Amino acid sequence: METRDDEEQFFPHGAVAFFVLFVALCLVIWYGIYFLMLART
Amino acid sequence: MAVLDKYERRVLISLGATVALFIFSILYAKGRYKSDVPECLPFNKAYTEPKVNKIDSTTYQVFAVAQMWQFQPAEIYVPVGSVVDFFLTSKDVVHGFDIAEKNANMMAVYGNINKTTVKFEKPGVYNITCHEYCGIGHQNMQARVIVNYPEQ
Known part of the structure; x- marks a missing residue:
């Protein structure tokens, strides 16, 4: 069973990693289309 | 004066940097994009x-x-x-x-x-x-x- 100390030291590593990867994936997709568009001008 | 939590500050800085990069990219493409509109x-x-x-x-x-x-x-x-x-x-x-x-x-x-x-x-x-x-x-x-x- 968790104690109060455990709760205070909790850090959401999984959620942060998920969020960072999610933003990175969005950037890869967005810039993939972006540079394709620039190459066609 | 309100003091931001350090994690909240990091999130805001990351968000600001991402939005700045996004806006810069759009403005750069606007200048670079020479295609004619039909x-x-x-x-x-x-x-x-x-x-x-x-x-x-x-x-x-x-x-x-x-x-x-x-x-x-x-x-x-x-x-x-x-x-x-x-x-x-x-x-x-x-x-x-x-x-x-x-x-x-x-x-x-x-x-x-x-x-x-x-x-x-x-x-x-x-x-x-x-x-x-x-x-x-x-x-x-x-x-x-x-x-x-x-x-x-």
């Missing part, structure tokens, strides 16, 4: 005769005519660095007109003239395809722009 011209029967007009050594006009199931002219030869004005119309149903590797994408509509300008800076063969289903021979409806080095 325009609709008043109908003139002269455009229904397919031909390639050479205005000067690097400026061409193409009167492209789409009909079931071909584009005319089917092969267009221009030198590297050419600026080509495409005037497009259809003799029957609605056709599509997409030049591969270029941001040229128009519809060929009977009784309408659509115009766009494309600059061909690299030699090669640029396929033009119909991307609007127009009947049983739609998949064979193609033309080519052949970009060569000018004769020495």
